[in-house]
Amino acid sequence: MILNMGPHHPSTHGVLRLLLEIDGENIVRIMPDIGYLHTGIEKTCEAKFYQQVVPLTDRIDYLCPLTNNLCYVLAVEKLLGLEIPPKAQWMRVMLNELTRINSHLIWLGTHALDIGAMTVFLYCFREREDILRLFEMVSGQRMMTSYFRIGGLALEPPLGFFERVQDFATRFPSKVDEYENLLTGNPIWGMRTKGVARITAEDAVALGASGPTLRGSGVDFDLRRDMPYSSYEKFKFRVPVSQGGDVFARYACRVAEMRESIAMVQQALDGMPEGPIKAVAPKVILPDREMMKTQMEALIYHFKIITEGFAVPAGEVYQAVESPRGEMGYYVVSDGTAKPYRVHMRSACLANLQALPTMCEGRLLADVVAAIGSIDIVLGEIDR
Amino acid sequence: MPLQPAITDLEELKNHPAVAKLLAWNPAAVEGAKFDRDEMSIYVERSSIRDVCDLLCQNTDFPFNYLADITCVDWFPSEPRFEVVYHLLSHSKKERVRLKVRLDGSSPALDSVTPVWPAANYFEREVFDLFGVRFAGHPYLRRLLMPEDWEGHPLRKDYPVEGYR
Numbered sequence: 398m399i400l401n402m403g404p405h406h407p408s409t410h411g412v413l414r415l416l417l418e419i420d421g422e423n424i425v426r427i428m429p430d431i432g433y434l435h436t437g438i439e440k441t442c443e444a445k446f447y448q449q450v451v452p453l454t455d456r457i458d459y460l461c462p463l464t465n466n467l468c469y470v471l472a473v474e475k476l477l478g479l480e481i482p483p484k485a486q487w488m489r490v491m492l493n494e495l496t497r498i499n500s501h502l503i504w505l506g507t508h509a510l511d512i513g514a515m516t517v518f519l520y521c522f523r524e525r526e527d528i529l530r531l532f533e534m535v536s537g538q539r540m541m542t543s544y545f546r547i548g549g550l551a552l553e554p555p556l557g558f559f560e561r562v563q564d565f566a567t568r569f570p571s572k573v574d575e576y577e578n579l580l581t582g583n584p585i586w587g588m589r590t591k592g593v594a595r596i597t598a599e600d601a602v603a604l605g606a607s608g609p610t611l612r613g614s615g616v617d618f619d620l621r622r623d624m625p626y627s628s629y630e631k632f633k634f635r636v637p638v639s640q641g642g643d644v645f646a647r648y649a650c651r652v653a654e655m656r657e658s659i660a661m662v663q664q665a666l667d668g669m670p671e672g673p674i675k676a677v678a679p680k681v682i683l684p685d686r687e688m689m690k691t692q693m694e695a696l697i698y699h700f701k702i703i704t705e706g707f708a709v710p711a712g713e714v715y716q717a718v719e720s721p722r723g724e725m726g727y728y729v730v731s732d733g734t735a736k737p738y739r740v741h742m743r744s745a746c747l748a749n750l751q752a753l754p755t756m757c758e759g760r761l762l763a764d765v766v767a768a769i770g771s772i773d774i775v776l777g778e779i780d781r
Numbered sequence: 782m783p784l785q786p787a788i789t790d791l792e793e794l795k796n797h798p799a800v801a802k803l804l805a806w807n808p809a810a811v812e813g814a815k816f817d818r819d820e821m822s823i824y825v826e827r828s829s830i831r832d833v834c835d836l837l838c839q840n841t842d843f844p845f846n847y848l849a850d851i852t853c854v855d856w857f858p859s860e861p862r863f864e865v866v867y868h869l870l871s872h873s874k875k876e877r878v879r880l881k882v883r884l885d886g887s888s889p890a891l892d893s894v895t896p897v898w899p900a901a902n903y904f905e906r907e908v909f910d911l912f913g914v915r916f917a918g919h920p921y922l923r924r925l926l927m928p929e930d931w932e933g934h935p936l937r938k939d940y941p942v943e944g945y946r
Binding site for chain 2: 431432435437439440441443444475476477478602603604605616618623624710712713714715717724726728730738739741743747748750751780781
């Protein structure tokens with residue numbers, strides 16, 4: 398029998414349609430059908446100036462906008478050959494780790510909700526709200542932050558921001574204990590997740606899986622540690638790896654990652670360097686408002702950047718970062734003009750979704766919901 | 782870090798592990814190479830892409846075991862029009878390499894690399910969908926993102942940004 402799951406099934410987190418060929422309760426074959434959220438962002442990017450693409454990157458993966466911002470600006474900065482001051486880099490790391498926690502909280506809440514543990518959802522969204530307030534404080538936006546700009550940050554972090562982050566960093570580890578108290582030792586949770594939707598390390602690599610989906614199968618690879626960007630090499634952290642390859646292993650990886658991330662936020666707070674938040678490149682980076690209103694030259698640059706953009710030397714760059722879901726990559730091609738010739742996003746979810754049939758085929762129908770949750774899909778990123 | 786000029790001389794780049802491996806195997810398969818902004822690109826001859834991928838993936842000294850991405854760039858109106866771009870990653874050596882295949886605009890087609898990495902399945906379908914490049918030997922070459930009955934390939938440069946109205 399063919400069963401149509403989605404595109405509006407609550408557990409598909411968006412608009413994923415799965416065609417399930419079933420034999421009684423057993424899955425014979427899964428055919429994912431995607432594209433319902435395709436908005437042509439890659440095409441839109443080609444018609445915008447480089448700096449105008451930053452807000453578009455927020456909308457790709459709406460659970461971790463800052464990670465996408467970072468990946469895109471790093472790619473363009475590499476094309477331009479810009480050197481970013483340390484304070485901006487540390488801020489980027491700190492906010493990226495907060496974004497990772499934010500994304501994992503939504504994942505944990507909804508994943509648990511999908512397989513019947515409703516309470517966790519409320520706990521997770523409580524802390525998520527705190528993180529969103531921090532984002533609002535620093536960028537003026539809760540979700541679509543666009544806070545990283547080509548060459549640095551949009552604004553100086555406001556007064557009192559670091560104290561608020563410190564407060565959160567102090568409180569958060571005990572909250573992770575709360576989630577774990579609800580789930581890790583819970584026998585029902587164990588029955589729904591242990592041994593479910595297994596994937597071997599070889600299969601995960603061959604299918605292009607990355608992030609916790611790959612590390613849950615025992616492959617020890619994390620771009621932050623192995624191919625560091627934006628000063629990640631200066632941070633001390635452990636990369637959690639689980640050997641099980643099942644839903645529980647991926648759960649354990651992500652929960653451990655939250656603990657590592659909050660430790661990195663603490664490191665960033667402790668060692669936050671002083672100094673400017675923007676690189677020195679007047680033709681690329683908008684001048685401060687104060688300078689623009691008092692200096693002729695700054696006004697000219699401001700006018701030119703806004704109206705004509707800035708030319709980027711011809712070339713191509715592939716920049717990948719470790720997003721909460723895996724390897725997020727931006728491939729940016731420049732032909733020497735002020736608009737990108739081609740922007741391609743390598744979506745971690747798209748590749749992880751390819752692993753779904755391997756995880757579920759031959760298993761029970763009810764496990765599909767657990768498997769979808771465990772690869773943490775975001776359809777905005779898959780369809781772009 | 783000011784920009785360094787790109788190195789495009791194959792002689793200077795022949796010590797790179799991927800280039801060395803390919804030259805030792807079949808010099809005719811390598812059309813050129815470029816080292817720019819710390820990234821290595823190798824231009825591969827069209828008919829040998831599957832063998833090249835297989836060779837780099839199975840290479841025991843320096844395995845590029847992971848296919849990170851496949852995409853395409855349309856250089857309309859110049860010819861060869863399409864560049865299919867493969868991003869390979871080595872988990873053990875923590876190194877990336879980019880392979881590129883140039884294709885004519887008239888009926889762009891090349892071999893699928895799904896036998897080497899099953900991961901190529903969606904990536905190639907996406908390139909087919911948005912650029913109209915055909916992959917021979919792909920198990921299920923259908924549109925991925927656009928509707929089945931869509932006409933045209935939206936990421937081609939001669940396709941208007943607003944779409945056809």
